[in-house]
Each structure stands twice: as structure tokens, then as C-alpha cells.
Amino acid sequence: MLHPDDFDVSEAWIDEGLPINAFGRALRRRFGGRIQRVSIDAGFTCPNVDGAVTRGGCNFCDNRSFSPSRRVRLKQVHDQLTSGIVTVRKRYDKVAGFIAYFQPATNTYAPVEQLREVYELAIGINQEPEFTDQVVGLAIGTRPDCVPESVLSLIQELADRTYVSLEYGMQTIHDEGLRWMNRAHTHADMVNAIDRSRGRGFEMCAHVILGIPGETHAMMMATAAEVGRLGFDAIKLHNLYAVRGTPLGEQVLAGEIEMMKRDDYVRTVVDFLELVPPRVVVERISGDAPPDFLIEPKWCLEKSALRLAVEAEFANRGTRQGSRYAPPKIDPANRPIPHDATPESIRSKIETRGRLPVLKMEDR
Known part of the structure; x- marks a missing residue:
């Protein structure tokens, strides 16, 4: 298996005739084989759920799964990862390794030493005889207002030992859309976070939602341009979708909001990429x-x-990802490092001793 340090972030996908720099192929080049992510719910909540910045959570999110009353034991986190590895191995014949993906809620929102405990647990699976060298890295989903210097230093430390991707919920660059979602942070928080994250040895991924009510095509394309301006390493595009038991779901059922049509979404994805x-x-x-x-x-x-359908649209146009990319006037690597703008209400819960009441973990 290739070591991550041997990986050259190149445009090999273009030489292979692909329309986009797809994740699965990129991981194969990096690690020398198929890599699968295993999702882990470590019991975290969010600052727009517990009241640190607001309550109610994102309007599209099923907050029942992020209830502050949850308790997740360390053994449960361990078992989620190991059982996930076993399940995937039964499904696929050849898997070179696994990424422990801390996915639900905000996975940097807890006292920093508690975060260390959870992340180290995932990496430590490699020390167990039946899972030797199975976990090749971590993916950590979070919000841009939940990465004070203490958290970024911890993730940088981990990135010195293993592959780490920090996935930021950017969603959109337009603050009106963020307010509609009840995110309770602004795009300025995103800019502050990525400018402090750059150059620390871990990947930075932007999670973006297309089809937000009130956003025009031009507004979504402005978000696309920001991906290059800020220097993200990876991107996740999601169509806005509505699920039962959410504020957005109720609005859709009432006929107040319509979701994006399939053909419009396909064209928008290609325009974006x-x-x-x-x-x-x-x-x-x-x-x-x-x-x-x-x-x-x-x-x-x-x-x-x-x-x-997305691949066919690229083929019909004779284009690919980056065909209309315009480099920013300032290279992202040369952007100044700003002060840490983490809200005090969030910082106080991360840079505190002990454990958060919403996340009581025990060894057994």
C-alpha cells in the first residue's frame, strides 16, 4: 500500500479521460487500492441545537438523532467502526483500507481532550490483531465556527501520523441562505476557519448544498468560484432534500417550497464543477x-x-471539471492567517476541562 506522503496531488484523472476528479479514484491512487468510509456517530451535538448560538438545528436536519440527551459509550464508538469494517469486507472482495468518518452532528464540538480520546480510539483500532493497519485515516465533519486553535492544533498533530480530512459545512457563501437554514454562522466564519486551517497537513473539504430557496443560478456559481478562491482540497455537492420530521419537510408537504428538478440539478452540477x-x-x-x-x-x-446523467452532460458539452476555472488574484497559499474568530459561547465548551454533559462516554 502506498503511504500518503508518496501521493502526488496531480491531474491524473484528466489523462485517464474522466470528466471529474472523482473521490474513489483519488483514494485508489493515494492508497493503492479501494478505500471505504465507515460512518461513526460519536454522540456529539451542535451549537445550533444546544443553545450555544441558537436552538432548533438546521431546518433540513433530523434533529431527533442529534438530541442532547444522547449518551454514547466509547465501546459503542469502537463497535461501530469494527462492525462497519466487517460488514464492508463481506460486501466487497478487495478493500485496501477504511476511513473512520465522524459524520452526524458537529464532530469538533466537545472538550479538546475528549476529542483526542475519540479520534485516537479510531486510529487505535489498527493495534488490534484482527484489524491491523485497517484504518488509513479520519474524516471529521464539522461547522466553520467550531474550530478554535486548540482543535486545529490537535487535528494537525493527527495529520502528522495519518490521513485526515476536515469536512466543513459551508453549504453556501450567501448569508441569507445560511439564515434560512438556521445555521447561526456566517460565510465570514467559513473564510476565517479555512484561512486558519490551510497548510496544516490535513485536507479541507467543503460541503455545499444546491437548490436552496431564493438562490439563483448566479448565486450558486458564486459559491463555486469561492471553492477555488479559498483553496479547498475537496468538495461534496448535495441537492437540497426534505425528510419527514423536519421544518423543511413540513414546508415541502405544505407546498410552500419546491425541490430542484432533476434535469436542472444535473445542469447546475456540471456548471458548478x-x-x-x-x-x-x-x-x-x-x-x-x-x-x-x-x-x-x-x-x-x-x-x-x-x-x-452528469457524465453525459459533460460529454455533450465536451467539457470537464475546471474547464471554466479562473484562478484567483491571490493564491490561497498566500492568503493571510486571521485571528481566531470562534464565538466565545462555543470556545468555552471546547476549551474546558472535563466532559460536556451532552457527551458522557465511558470505557464500557
Whole structure:
């Protein structure tokens, strides 16, 4: 297996005749084989759920799964990862390794030493005889207002030992859209976070939602341009979708909001990716939810067909990712490092001793 340090972030995908710099292929080049992510729920909450910045959570999110009353034991985190590895190995014949993906809620929102404990647990699976060298890295989903210097230093330390991707919920660069979602942070928080994250040895991934009510095509393309301006290493594109039991779901059922049409979404994805730098890895081009919970759009359940439609649109245009990319006037590497703008209400919960009441972990 290749060591991550041997990986050259190149545009090999172009030589291979591919329309986008797809995640699966990029991981194969990096690690020498198929890499699968295993999702882990470590019991974290969010600052727009517990009241640190607001309450209610994002309007599209099923907050029942992020309830502050949850308790997750360390052994449960361990078992989620190991059982996930076993399940994936039964499904696929050849898997070179696994990425422990801390996905639900905000996975940097806890006292920093508690974060260390959880992350180290995932890496430590490699010391168990039946899982030797199985975990090749970490993916950590978070918000841009939840990465004070203490957290970034910890993640940088981990990145010196293993592959780490820090996935930021950017969603959009437009503050009106962020307010509509009830994110309770601004795009300025995103800029502050990535400018402090750059050059620390871990990857930075932007999670973006297309189809936000009130956003025009031009506004979504402005978000695309920002991916290159800020210097993200990877991107996840998701269509806005509505699930039952959420404020957005209620609005869709009431006929107040319509989801993006499939053909419009395909064209928008291709337009978006044409503006994204070729070096940026595309981790996803759509999102979905379990059929029993999904309200709309139903077309997002057809992931393979959607991917083929995006590829066909690129082929019809004779373009690829980055075809219309315009480098920013200031190279991202030369952007100044700003002061840490983490809100005090969030910092106080991360840079505190002990454990958060919402996250009581025990060894057994």
C-alpha cells in the first residue's frame, strides 16, 4: 500500500479521460487500492441545537438523532467502526483500507481532550490483531465556527501520523441562505476557519448544498468560484432534500417550497464543477435519505443514474471539471492567517476541562 506522503496531488484523472476528479479514484491512487468510509456517530451535538448560538438545528436536519440527551459509550464508538469494517469486507472482495468518518452532528464540538480520546480510539483500532493497519485515516465533519486553535492544533498533530480530512459545512457563501437554514454562522466564519486551517497537513473539504430557496443560478456559481478562491482540497455537492420530521419537510408537504428538478440539478452540477479547480477532489455529486423518510425529491434515490446523467452532460458539452476555472488574484497559499474568530459561547465548551454533559462516554 502506498503511504500518503508518496501521493502526488496531480491531474491524473484528466489523462485517464474522466470528466471529474472523482473521490474513489483519488483514494485508489493515494492508497493503492479501494478505500471505504465507515460512518461513526460519536454522540456529539451542535451549537445550533444546544443553545450555544441558537436552538432548533438546521431546518433540513433530523434533529431527533442529534438530541442532547444522547449518551454514547466509547465501546459503542469502537463497535461501530469494527462492525462497519466487517460488514464492508463481506460486501466487497478487495478493500485496501477504511476511513473512520465522524459524520452526524458537529464532530469538533466537545472538550479538546475528549476529542483526542475519540479520534485516537479510531486510529487505535489498527493495534488490534484482527484489524491491523485497517484504518488509513479520519474524516471529521464539522461547522466553520467550531474550530478554535486548540482543535486545529490537535487535528494537525493527527495529520502528522495519518490521513485526515476536515469536512466543513459551508453549504453556501450567501448569508441569507445560511439564515434560512438556521445555521447561526456566517460565510465570514467559513473564510476565517479555512484561512486558519490551510497548510496544516490535513485536507479541507467543503460541503455545499444546491437548490436552496431564493438562490439563483448566479448565486450558486458564486459559491463555486469561492471553492477555488479559498483553496479547498475537496468538495461534496448535495441537492437540497426534505425528510419527514423536519421544518423543511413540513414546508415541502405544505407546498410552500419546491425541490430542484432533476434535469436542472444535473445542469447546475456540471456548471458548478466547470468552475472548480481540476485539483479539487469531488467526493459527492448528490445526497439522499432513506426512502421511508425522504419526501422530495425522489430522483435523488437513483444515484447511479444521476451520476451517469452528469457524465453525459459533460460529454455533450465536451467539457470537464475546471474547464471554466479562473484562478484567483491571490493564491490561497498566500492568503493571510486571521485571528481566531470562534464565538466565545462555543470556545468555552471546547476549551474546558472535563466532559460536556451532552457527551458522557465511558470505557464500557
